[in-house]
Amino acid sequence: MQKSRAILIGRMQPVHNGHMQVINKILEEVDELIIGIGSAQISHEKKDPFTAGERIVMISQALADANVDPSRYYIIPMQDINFNAIWVSHVKMLTPPFSIVYTGNSLVKQLFKEEGFEVRQPPLYDRLHLSGTEVRRRIINDENWQELVPNATVDVMSEIEGVERMKNLSIKEISDI
Numbered sequence: 001m002q003k004s005r006a007i008l009i010g011r012m013q014p015v016h017n018g019h020m021q022v023i024n025k026i027l028e029e030v031d032e033l034i035i036g037i038g039s040a041q042i043s044h045e046k047k048d049p050f051t052a053g054e055r056i057v058m059i060s061q062a063l064a065d066a067n068v069d070p071s072r073y074y075i076i077p078m079q080d081i082n083f084n085a086i087w088v089s090h091v092k093m094l095t096p097p098f099s100i101v102y103t104g105n106s107l108v109k110q111l112f113k114e115e116g117f118e119v120r121q122p123p124l125y126d127r128l129h130l131s132g133t134e135v136r137r138r139i140i141n142d143e144n145w146q147e148l149v150p151n152a153t154v155d156v157m158s159e160i161e162g163v164e165r166m167k168n169l170s171i172k173e174i175s176d177i
């Protein structure tokens with residue numbers, strides 16, 4: 001029987017527990033999941049501090065720690081392109097074939113629907129706290145961000161001195177004003 005294959009694209013700046021919960025939920029519904037690391041070309045910016053490679057380590061190690069079978073997912077970095085109207089073709093060029101799109105992002109939803117894909121809106125898990133914006137805010141303000149992310153994100157942050165990087169980026173942006 002043909003396998004059901006879906007895609008979830010996220011900037012994952014950084015990978016947090018909301019991403020992990022949504023991935024687990026999707027893997028209950030489909031055979032295979034393509035995890036697209038979005039805006040792969042951007043890093044070292046206040047809203048996008050981590051490189052695609054750093055985000056790949058966060059997600060792949062977190063999935064390994066959660067004992068998710070590696071034959072059930074693909075992790076693929078995806079650069080943005082300036083043309084929304086052909087973005088779906090760009091994504092298709094980079095990925096295994098898929099028929100279902102999971103997203104809570106209204107632009108992503110719109111673009112894939114227009115190209116005839118089945119788009120599913122996954123449930124939102126504790127969106128007040130489980131968002132990249134909140135994790136980054138807590139990191140900059142020395143609050144407890146570790147409770148919002150998998151251990152793998154904490155480990156990568158330590159390996160790359162991510163807290164220092166983010167604080168430097170926020171100082172730089174203030175001094176640029």
Ligand code: NAD
Binds near residue numbers: 009018022039124
């Ligand atoms: P994100 O990391 O904020 O979210 C990724 C996904 O995770 C979302 O669909 C969301 O539903 C889910 N999620 C996040 N927190 C959750 C929670 N607490 N509970 C449940 N689910 C949760 O990333 P994003 O901003 O949606 O990423 C979209 C990517 O697509 C970006 O990189 C964007 O640049 C890219 N994009 C590019 C183009 C283009 O290049 N022209 C066009 C559209 C989108």
